[in-house]
Amino acid sequence: MGTDTHAFLHDLAQGLEPRADQLVDVVLQRLRRELPELWQYEDIAALAPVTVSEHVTAILDILEHRVDMAEVTTPPGGIEFARRLAEHGVQISELLRVYRLAHASLVRLFQEETDPHTAAPELINAALITLNTVGFEFIDRTAQGSVAAYQRTRDRWLQRRLIMINEASTRIGTTLDTTRTAEELADVGTDHFADLVTVDLLDSAFQEEDMERMEPATVPPVVRRVAQQSVLAGYPDSAVGTGQAHIYPEESEPARALATGQPMRHQVTASDIPTWLAASADHRRALRTLGVHSVLLVPLWARGIPLGLAQFLRHQAADPFDDEDLLLAQEIVSRAAVSIDNARRYTHERSTALTLQRSLLQHQMPEQAAVETACRYLPTGSRAGVGGDWYDVIPLSGARVALVVGDVVGRGLHASATMGRLRTAVRAFADIDLMPDDLLAHLNDVVIRLQREEGQGADEISATCLYAVYDPVSRLCSLASAGHVPPAVVTPVPSGSRVGSASRSVDFPELPIGPPLGLGGLPFETAQFELPQGSLLALFTDGLIESRARDVDAGLAVLGDVLAQAPASLEDTCDELFHALLPTRPVDDVALLVARTRVLDADHVATLDLPSDPAVVSDARKFTSDLLAAWGLEEMAFTTELMVSELVTNAIRYGKSPVQLRMILQSTLTCEVSDASSTAPHLRRAQVFDEGGRGLLLVAALAHHWGTRHNREGKVIWAEQLLPVGGNPEPGL
Template identity: 55%
Template sequence: MGKARTHVDERLSLGGFIDEAATARVSLDEKGTVTGWNAGAERLLGYGAAEMVGRGGAVLLADGFPTGTESAGTESAGTESAGTSAEEFIRSLATLPRWNGRMALRHRDGRRVEVPVLAHHRTLVTGKTDWLMVSPLTGTGPEPEDDRLTGWSFAQTPCCTMALYDTGLRLRRANGDMERAIALTEGEMRGLRVSEIVVHADSDKTERAMARVLETGEPQYLENYLRVEGESREHAWSCYLAPLGDEDGRTHGVVLSAHDITQQYGARQRLQLINTASTRIGTTLDVRLTAQELADVAVPAVADFVAVDLLVSLDDGHEPAFGSWSGTPHDAMQLRRVAHQSVHENVPEAAVGLGETDVHPAGSPFAQCLATGRAALYPLTGPAFAAWAARNARRAARIQAFGFHSVMLVPLRARGAILGMATFVRHQRPEPFERDDLLLAEEITARAAVCVDNARRYTRERATAVTLQRSLLPQRLPRQSALEVAHRYLPADGTAGVGGDWFDVIPLSGARVALVVGDVVGHGIHASATMGRLRTAVRTLADVDLPPDELLTHLDDLVAHLADSDASDTLDHNGDLGHHGEFGATCLYAVYDPVARRCTLAGAGHPAPAVVTTDGTVHLLPMPTGPPLGLGGLPFEATEIDVPEGTLLVLYTNGLIEARGPGSDSGPDRLGQVLAQPAVSLDALCDTVLGAMLSGRPTDDIALLVARTRALDADHVATLDVPADPAMVAGARRFAADRLGEWGLDEAAYVTELVVSELVTNAIRHAEPPVQLRLILDRTLICEVSDAGSTAPHLRRARTYDEGGRGLMLVAQLTQAWGTRHTALGKTIWAQQALPAP
């Protein structure tokens, strides 16, 4: 049928086809008054329209209220006695949309006429309601022509493929649509089974359904998807199988009615694929995996080969240009292959390998699509693609070898920016891409583009956070003699993001060393920046030589101040507090003294360290753990333990013991089992611990610090108790000179005697006894003077006529460093000087 015949011509008159008088039509208002009367009613009852319009309809009833059937599931009006008025009859039907039944009416000549009536309750254009009653005058019984119409309707129905099968499942009749669909005549198919007419797996399924119809007498429904002879593509068919039976209920055959639902099936498949894409694409925050998920979803559902390429300009982390590609159709374009997939194993169609770049010249289909930002559908035989393919011999060979015939180019656009291109190709499926395929490809590519952009942004942010985190961690451990140290840091996986775990090794006065491990709440750049601030704060407080518990107290105050500062900085323009995440941290601070061979520790909500003795015994140090930093109000307590030389101190963050999740063979127990095994070195031990504790990429940052203690024996330490008498200063100088002579450091004697003289004199004059002098030979020469006083000396500049005030100035000028540390019994003034070159 031509396009001009697809719509009904509203100007066409029905008068040449319809005999209005063949139906009696009467309309009644809500009171039962006749408002309309046609020629058919006059032919039925003998009354003219002039006689009936305006009169009550009750005069037409021969036996009173009729009986009938209501429609639309409403409650029946029931039956009443004869003599009921038309008004009451109409009112009784007021709630019904339709009524039908038989009415006994009175003819004008007085005879009784019983006719079927169909009454419609309708609303007029004026808004009023009335009843339209119709009754047929002709065609109420079967006619000879009906059988011929039935036969013609079966054979010529254009909207349904129909066939009749006998009880042997062999075809007896087929209509014209069936003949066109199968490309066989009824005579050529008569006597054959379905599986013999169409050789396909779905034919066997249809025959089994037909057998169930004959066996049970119940209709069956199924869908088939196949391509018959003469068709260029597969079609979807909705098949309905119903029994053909006689008046006694015996089944004599099966009728097959099939509708071509290819379009509906395709739409359903596209919706299903879109739903699949929404669940399968974007499961990770990895750019390449996300692109690969797009290719995996599209093959083979949409295309036989799919490639995903991203702009090379994105490699350096720059933001893509907003709108279409920043180039023009006259600019060459570089794309990097990040994913591809094929119906063939190992993707042999790919002319570009994963990770490789491809340059598309100016004017090529790729450059044009990116410049316009619009998807396009191309036949491979078109001049645009032919010229593009001819520029690359490898690509041209692939196209020729696999028979590429249809391609779609869909730009990856996210948040208004172009990221790259997805290419869809068909070579196995014979049918070319259509407009619906392009719309589907655009839909799933748009979803994938957003996921790729999210992954790209996250990857960039994570790389920034990792770089910041690693730059804030120690780049190399300081030189010191008290401990042999190995460490590891692992950032969290891509889902959790980089956290704020850190570690540090800080040399202190008196050859002591501080070990620090901490964990900042949260992930990302903010956590890394907070970690850097806390690490700097710990180093600053360590320089003051505070005991571990006091250091954590000051650090706790600092974290609270930082939290308040960040909260005030995130107030929005309405004065409301903006969300900046939690602010808090845990920390473990330990100080090891190689002279006393003791370790003092204090923790703030941090896991207890593990101690491995020289005989291989492992235990978690039982120590009071204070609250996490930032809560405030609760004290921190220090624990002091003896640490023989060769003992291992293992400090870590909770990411290590939580890596395997809860369980009897995880966490601290598992860590203890690993540490009990001998290792050739501390670095090997770190690797063994991580390998045993991790089942994959960590979900939280991990910082691990392993230290083996060393000791300074008596040959490297000299101690002298100095009586509180200024005359004993000379003896202290001689003691220092003698010991330096024994150590072979005569060149340092002059400066050392000067330092000893100044520090001991100050202690005797301004402090309280007892006074003790200690010399420590380590990587530097350390001179310490301890007393029971609590007042620390201060460096000041002496005026011209002052008799004192120049001693500490000399000490500061002649030594590398000097300082004061407070102890439980008083204080210690120390000075450190470099050893002479050997």
């Protein structure tokens, strides 16, 4: 029976050989009917007849010539067919199903052919059993090669996808710049994935103040082409130029994708190019010539907020986008969307913090006779955000001036707001004329109180501060530091001597540096030194001298070299310091304050020592009268004599010796009375029959400003008057 069976199958195969094409058509028809999704891929549809033909030919050859199954290998068409399925992301189960359907179709055809050749049931059964055995063994051996080819191709595809995702994670979002991030997305997308990538962002993405709830400002929304990249020069495949605003047509696929947040895959034919892809006839002809055939529309959404839309087009690549490509594009675009959202949030917060920072800083220096000043503030160029650096120039009583530079630890709005609170506190403490060390001690208490109010879990509040007071009468500079770098002091070299090639000597005075504000525990100390007329004081934050390219000592050396050769203009000095020390955008905020000291001429300062005797009040009045006459201010004599009488009387009656009267003429007229008592006077309302208690009330009514300041020797009560119009002589500086 075995010989008869093989002979029967031999004759059957010989008879079917001329009709092999018919067998192939039958198998293909069943495959089309059972697996219609495979025929959407043109390359697979073109390859299927070849693969089935090889399969049928091999089966007939085995039956006719009794080929040893050990010699059977997978036909080339089967290998290529498996590779194409893997490239298109078709599941491997579909490949195995193709084999099963093809085998079942052939078995059925062979069964139909056995009836006309024999009526012996035993022979038919034996032939069918042999045919099934041969067929299954053939499928088993050839499927192994196809599955191996599929897996190798699939592994390469997955590896390529992982490489692309890895590149996207490293190449997209390298900066906190919205446009640059969009450009990086377009660059990655055109690397072996798409032929054209465009990135459109909603105009409202740049204008909305509420970062948590952003909706398009118009319907349909206006978008702006912020980036695009093409494999072709000149962007013939793009209808919108970079930077141009446009609107997606209502109910179009891009508009729906942006509104719903759902990506779309769109097939394009030469006869059906949508208007949203080619608005003009010329561009439609260009796309038809290029052969654009596949488009992916992937919305840019982040944190539930629509930002824009990315489009991926193919025209040179033969394969259309499939579902796997859509998933890959989604993953890449989602990464870019988060980076773009981070960039716009950073830009918004930085802009807000910088606006707050600049609004809190001085823009116009107050007029005063003690110093000439120039200042600069430069925000950081890094992604860390705006910091809390500040400077201040505060006029004080007695023609003195306070120079302040500080640096709040941290970045962003919190640091800027803290800077504003500390700057206000410094001005309040300066207004009551505290010594530098006392002022920093009070400021330290303010920071500690703010820390307690913020509570646990909030950003730590800490800051450094340098507070200096310059007196143009005594030429004395008093300063204290709370963790802040000392200033640079530039003094003119005496005539006839030179320091190197410079005409100035630059020093960084050694002064006791207290702990940063907010730490507490250690006291602050005031250092004092005299400054010649025309000296420079440069107060700065550490961002000016620190950088990744040099250490602090090198930065101080450059700072000293620039100051030694500084031009006469303080504005130019600031520019040269920034140019020398900050060739690129700084990694930290920078505040700089440069002051040139002046000296109040002796002709505009007069002092009178007074014994502790009420009888000398008349001497003080006469001294004041004669002095005002010499200064050409006779019309102020009555008011000034009255204030001097009250202040001297109070000092003699309630203070301690020595008592001194000092008159200062600058842009205002100031009279000061000092004594050795630390007890501060205060205003009080005298009763109708009281014989005293009206002195300070009278002074407060007559003076433009008045107050008390304490020093190591006691206190000074001062009263300041405005000069009459036309009676403001230039101070002798």
